[in-house]
Amino acid sequence: MFRCSVRLIKGLTQITWLQEQPVLPNLLYRRSVPAAYLPSRALRVTWPCAEEVKDFSLTNPSWSPNMRNLYNKYMELSQQESWKRLPSYNATATHLIEQYPDSAKPQVTTRLFTRNLDVEDLGFEYVMFYNQAEQRTVCSFQAGPYLESPIGFAHGGAIAAIVDTTSGACTICTVGKVKTANLNINYRSPITLGSTVEVQCRVDKIEGRKIFLSTEIRSVNSQVLHAEATALFIQMKMSE
Numbered sequence: 001m002f003r004c005s006v007r008l009i010k011g012l013t014q015i016t017w018l019q020e021q022p023v024l025p026n027l028l029y030r031r032s033v034p035a036a037y038l039p040s041r042a043l044r045v046t047w048p049c050a051e052e053v054k055d056f057s058l059t060n061p062s063w064s065p066n067m068r069n070l071y072n073k074y075m076e077l078s079q080q081e082s083w084k085r086l087p088s089y090n091a092t093a094t095h096l097i098e099q100y101p102d103s104a105k106p107q108v109t110t111r112l113f114t115r116n117l118d119v120e121d122l123g124f125e126y127v128m129f130y131n132q133a134e135q136r137t138v139c140s141f142q143a144g145p146y147l148e149s150p151i152g153f154a155h156g157g158a159i160a161a162i163v164d165t166t167s168g169a170c171t172i173c174t175v176g177k178v179k180t181a182n183l184n185i186n187y188r189s190p191i192t193l194g195s196t197v198e199v200q201c202r203v204d205k206i207e208g209r210k211i212f213l214s215t216e217i218r219s220v221n222s223q224v225l226h227a228e229a230t231a232l233f234i235q236m237k238m239s240e
């Protein structure tokens, strides 16, 4: 009961931070919910209780020392600079939970692709931090063994997913709701399964509803460039 209360309070604190961000109201305060966000009737219906609303971007025992070091580094920067850790839930709807009155809460059965495993360590382990002043996001990413493609190395699609997620989060924090229109990736050096890499993403320019970003994935000592990418996101119209 005590643990449940602590988690709930932590979760609410983080949601409160999200609500304070001037760029997020478009995402968080929508009154009507697009049908695409709601689960199919055919799916099993559950609503997470406080115990189940887990923030996946907090440290867990599967994190490598490099993963922890990056986490600690940006948590420290969060004390002094404009970096903020982004809470991460396993469903998009859970990120939007606060906007609903209790009676209208959607029943969440869908899963965010990069958070679709319940077991720690096997898939995507990551934590993202956003710097509002610089419009950039950094993601510490540990590629688990279920992301394999070449033996011992991460799948290119998994790498694309983490680029999309990091640049998507950066764009959402900057302008609100968006969709990916274009993603270009050059894979420069394979990512060993189990290793931790740093994904650095920044907004390059904004032209109307078009947001252009660039991303680099590097080893934690910055010496190895694993991938570089550019992305175009389109801001959703107010009616969407």
Ligand SMILES: CCCCCCCCCCCC(=O)SCCNC(=O)CCNC(=O)[C@H](O)C(C)(C)COP(=O)(O)OP(=O)(O)OC[C@H]1O[C@@H](n2cnc3c(N)ncnc32)[C@H](O)[C@@H]1OP(=O)(O)O
Pocket: 086, 095, 164, 165, 166, 168, 169, 172, 173, 178, 179, 180, 181, 182, 208, 209, 210, 232, 234, 235, 236, 237
């Ligand atoms: C804290 C959070 C944690 C949670 C963090 C989690 C973050 C995850 C983020 C993941 C996001 C996704 O994966 S989204 C899923 C993958 N993406 C999709 O499924 C999108 C599918 N495509 C679409 O729905 C649509 O094509 C849109 C929305 C992209 C654009 O449609 P639209 O809104 O009608 O806009 P449209 O008029 O066509 O285009 C607007 C302008 O953009 C240009 N434009 C449009 N598409 C392109 C394109 N591919 N390449 C170049 N330019 C383009 C047009 O020429 C136009 O320029 P001009 O004439 O104005 O100059």
